[in-house]
Amino acid sequence: MNERVREILDWYRTDNPGTLTNLARLMNHGRLGGTGRFVILPVDQGFEHGPARSFAANPSGYDPRYHFDLALAAGCNAYAAPLGFLEAGAAEFAGEIPLILKLNNSDSLYGGADPSPAITGSVDDALRLGASAIGFTIYPGSALRNEMYGQIRELSEEAKRKGLAVVVWSYPRGSGLSKEGETAVDVVAYAAQIACQLGAHIVKVKPPSAHIEQAAAKKVYEKERIPIATLAERVRHVVQAAFAGRRIVIFSGGESKDTASILDEVRGIRDGGGFGSIIGRNSFQRPRSEALDFLRQVMDVYAGKTK
Amino acid sequence: MNERVREILDWYRTDNPGTLTNLARLMNHGRLGGTGRFVILPVDQGFEHGPARSFAANPSGYDPRYHFDLALAAGCNAYAAPLGFLEAGAAEFAGEIPLILKLNNSDSLYGGADPSPAITGSVDDALRLGASAIGFTIYPGSALRNEMYGQIRELSEEAKRKGLAVVVWSYPRGSGLSKEGETAVDVVAYAAQIACQLGAHIVKVKPPSAHIEQAAAKKVYEKERIPIATLAERVRHVVQAAFAGRRIVIFSGGESKDTASILDEVRGIRDGGGFGSIIGRNSFQRPRSEALDFLRQVMDVYAGKTK
Amino acid sequence: MNERVREILDWYRTDNPGTLTNLARLMNHGRLGGTGRFVILPVDQGFEHGPARSFAANPSGYDPRYHFDLALAAGCNAYAAPLGFLEAGAAEFAGEIPLILKLNNSDSLYGGADPSPAITGSVDDALRLGASAIGFTIYPGSALRNEMYGQIRELSEEAKRKGLAVVVWSYPRGSGLSKEGETAVDVVAYAAQIACQLGAHIVKVKPPSAHIEQAAAKKVYEKERIPIATLAERVRHVVQAAFAGRRIVIFSGGESKDTASILDEVRGIRDGGGFGSIIGRNSFQRPRSEALDFLRQVMDVYAGKTK
Amino acid sequence: MNERVREILDWYRTDNPGTLTNLARLMNHGRLGGTGRFVILPVDQGFEHGPARSFAANPSGYDPRYHFDLALAAGCNAYAAPLGFLEAGAAEFAGEIPLILKLNNSDSLYGGADPSPAITGSVDDALRLGASAIGFTIYPGSALRNEMYGQIRELSEEAKRKGLAVVVWSYPRGSGLSKEGETAVDVVAYAAQIACQLGAHIVKVKPPSAHIEQAAAKKVYEKERIPIATLAERVRHVVQAAFAGRRIVIFSGGESKDTASILDEVRGIRDGGGFGSIIGRNSFQRPRSEALDFLRQVMDVYAGKTK
């Protein structure tokens, strides 16, 4: 096995061989297999934003099989989705690409300042669907965060016992934070830390901005002169916040739409030591050939084939 | 994914995607990956025959890590062993090769006409060790067979619920059969049928001889003029007995020791439509380089690279 | 075994030998081993205050392994942390220092007058990580205190059945109290009493001030002329409130930053019969050699080697 | 066994012999053993009011063992306390005096119009500590009463299944009642009825005043000319409200401080058919010899040795 993959697995020595095996599967699949870098396709927008908002731009995406195929053709490390989307293709695509079953999701037919996802799948669902990992979203900053932390704690304990990996989407949001604060560098670093403390193997956060949200944190950033001017510096800080880089941290593609600016962002993530990207809308909302081309370029950045 | 693998998976449409995924893993790994053919390394002889009889010829085999490495280097589809041997290497080799955890075993410090294995592992052990399948031996012909059938039924139900594949070693033996009958073509075909009826995904039997054990069967073989003159014919018959070839049937390497005769046997298995070989002693009791060379030749036969 | 350790264990005769064994492990490890005194390293600030505020001053602390090593090198009795931090080092440091798994934690991305921690670990997590004790924070004075009391009651019952010790951080805070009241001597003594009544083996409180928060209490303190002028007197009162000194009470290092004032405080704790200190930020935010030197001085006070 | 004890046990024929055995233990222990009368020592004030307010007047009371010893020396029927206090002496005093484990408690670091106790122990805790009964406080009149009713229902069901007796402290209090109403005779009678309806074996209420709280009740008391002029009459009414005297009702000592007035009250309880007293602060806040003398006098009243 590739030395980098071994090195990363060694950070998780508390875990059993089943979990290590599934972490290895995530790292060994696709065009970035063996590099310790990740590009994952996540498609939970149908549940989170509604079908038309998610799939009308590229109607192929209404079909659950489209996303399995897209992830596979693009050479992604894994495909992540809620229960229904995985159930609708897991048999047909069995064994072709590692799967991550998202175990909670929020719909947007009910609003509110404080997001509160529903539990939409189980660890045993992940086993019967052949998934390598469970996925779970926490919303630090929400009035309901503790409920989510308690849920992932319990699910994570079960997943680890049964040999699965645990991927946590850590999205600061809710009445405890300003809108700008959701991507503030102090908040994103904190969100990464929380996910790691809750036992995540892989943490997904948003690319951090240079804003600092919390007054108490601001004093420290200034006093210690923590470099946060460039995206690469901010990513480096977030990766450090994830147990000195000993947990895998990947970044969402964000909302930027044009390819050039996304690739710039990806370069920043790479240069800061980020482990990869998880790119949903910017992948499946483009026509298939454009999406494949786009994902190829993203992977080339992580593979070091382009600056 | 390879068309042949898809075709084979299609025989198991009742199974959940987790089990299909693990079947696919067994079929996609190693030098025969994608061909629908198998060469598996099994090492349970330490338990079954004792350590010196198993490993003194090639003392490297005392070390559990040797067999992981051998299976990996040779490009086998999987490595199968009892609990202790897998525990002793599963963390170090996590993610490198599909594993099959043997859940029952017999030692030979107590004899008796009717073999009766002990339960030596659990489905949850398979999950925590990252195995793709459970393995189980039944002894049709033993006075105690029904106990084994009941055990594999229960373990199989659990394994399938948890997304694992089920491999059954079906070895006719016991007071219901003559020694010659253990490999009689009617008995081997019957043993394959029993394993399939008990829900096995993969069945392992011994290469059948031309002997016919049971009088009632003999009449039919003669009346229907079932061709059993050559090994290929007998293998074809056994494969037919395994649900018209819609279950994977693989064959043990037997006790023949010289390479030429084993390769002859393998050709017979291939020509009869057998899915592959599971070769223990003839692999790990040779020096490593000889073993690798030997396994390469076996795989070449299955891959159609040699006659 | 040391007579003092035996004497202390005798206070816990209701507990089973498993719990007594783990209490003994906490008392027998490190430089204060056998004295019945404690210096414990707790590191939950990454979760509670965020990573930069916790670790930027001494960036080594981003790495979870740093704290295991620091606690070990300093000769602390134990190291306490949340799930993620312990998982990231428990295999590597197995058997080297007693561990306390913190089972609840609050982050500060969501504020509010009434603190409400999330459950972040389980008793079975403590067993699989090899911890000697569970840790739990209650916030008397919070509108949500009863939920916490109910949680620790349940966790404590399970921990005791499984042979673990129970450490309760009792921090008065919330809308029922003034800011000054959080460290008022009547409130701290009351907080110690509550933790003991809830079944804690070891109670951690803040060093009490001379302020008295509750009118009903004030009358009694004045009428009974309870001495609370010096820290030693106040500590003695708090220790008395912990079942007449028959429960182990340890004190947090507070926020004071210079070594001299902390050592003064430690002397007050020692002179009042306090059992020790639990010192986080003042340890891990200093450079390693300074921290080791500082902790040595603290231990010397408890060991009676300095005035 | 004494006829009176048999007669009382006969009221509880629905209960299993385990519960009857524990009710008998409560009735057969101490100076009032066999009379069907009770004097019980309860010590939950450390949790309810704080340690200094509870124990500073007689500092011996900080030590949990003091109360076991006091109850034993005074010849009380039982000693009742929260988890921590019982854990701290149950092994040492095992078998010496019946114990009642209080399963809920309120602290007073957080106020509010509507009391809401925390669950602080379990039925299994009672079993492992050797207690004869569980104790539980309900606050009829509180906005949160239904939560408490639901809790005691569940705990009571479990306690009865496991052979324990159930003692309910029924204290009207909360935003549904005036301060004066908390001891109004209609309210106290009602509180006794509620506790009995919830399945209590033994009910503890406060001595009722002649005040009538509820207008609807007042009409009936006047129309039916229910005698409530003297304490004995009011106690008789409350006892009648407790299933026509077929449930054990005992009365708290209240806040009166001088011995003469307490003894007067006790005579009223006795003359009205009350089953006894539960006296905490008036016992353990006096010096030990005074307390023993005082409790002896109370018992003499119930034993009919004094007017």
Next chain:
Amino acid sequence: MNERVREILDWYRTDNPGTLTNLARLMNHGRLGGTGRFVILPVDQGFEHGPARSFAANPSGYDPRYHFDLALAAGCNAYAAPLGFLEAGAAEFAGEIPLILKLNNSDSLYGGADPSPAITGSVDDALRLGASAIGFTIYPGSALRNEMYGQIRELSEEAKRKGLAVVVWSYPRGSGLSKEGETAVDVVAYAAQIACQLGAHIVKVKPPSAHIEQAAAKKVYEKERIPIATLAERVRHVVQAAFAGRRIVIFSGGESKDTASILDEVRGIRDGGGFGSIIGRNSFQRPRSEALDFLRQVMDVYAGKTK
């Protein structure tokens, strides 16, 4: 931590940190702490052979506390005994010496060719008693061996999940073997292999004789010229049979009674790479001072302080 201890722990990377911690405790305690060598005191003869046969020679041994004290004073790594003996001292000696709870035992009031132990304790008993490991005896060669293999499999899975270590006494005996065969080198090596395959962390066997029991094995020993002339050679072979020395194998003291011959045997075990001795009768049947002197000499051999 000692490098040798780390090296040994590394053989068990599949295990969780709790189990590693308890393995470390066994290796770090006593006079041989840190050497990777073991001397363990086992006392199950009271159950196995009866009290007079076991303790009359040194009547101090009737008292369970004697053996805790003996193991402690001698500096043994651990003390192993059945439930009752541990219950009778575990509280008093809590935290003083690692304990191994024997979970099965045979009495000798019922004979028979095939030994069949009773289950006499549980994994949860081990937790509540503070034990570091469970112990279990298997009798390869017994007609009832499979029942034992199934039991230890199940207990072992539970013990590992709960962070305990697993010690297996592997004693070939029963109608499948001759008396001489019980200690035959082929049989002892086979017994070690079986215990390892069943998942044991530590295996205990008897010192092997030069006899070879099984004809099939004899051919191999002769063909491969496996050296078995000296005890050291035979021990080396048995250690090799225990996963190439990657499992801890310790040896019983046997029945030899004079100190010189035992020490000779211990030298052989040491020279062959055995990990230590487990010495019962030869320890506790001697007067205490003699026993301490004897155990000191044994430990000196393992510590390399004597030839």
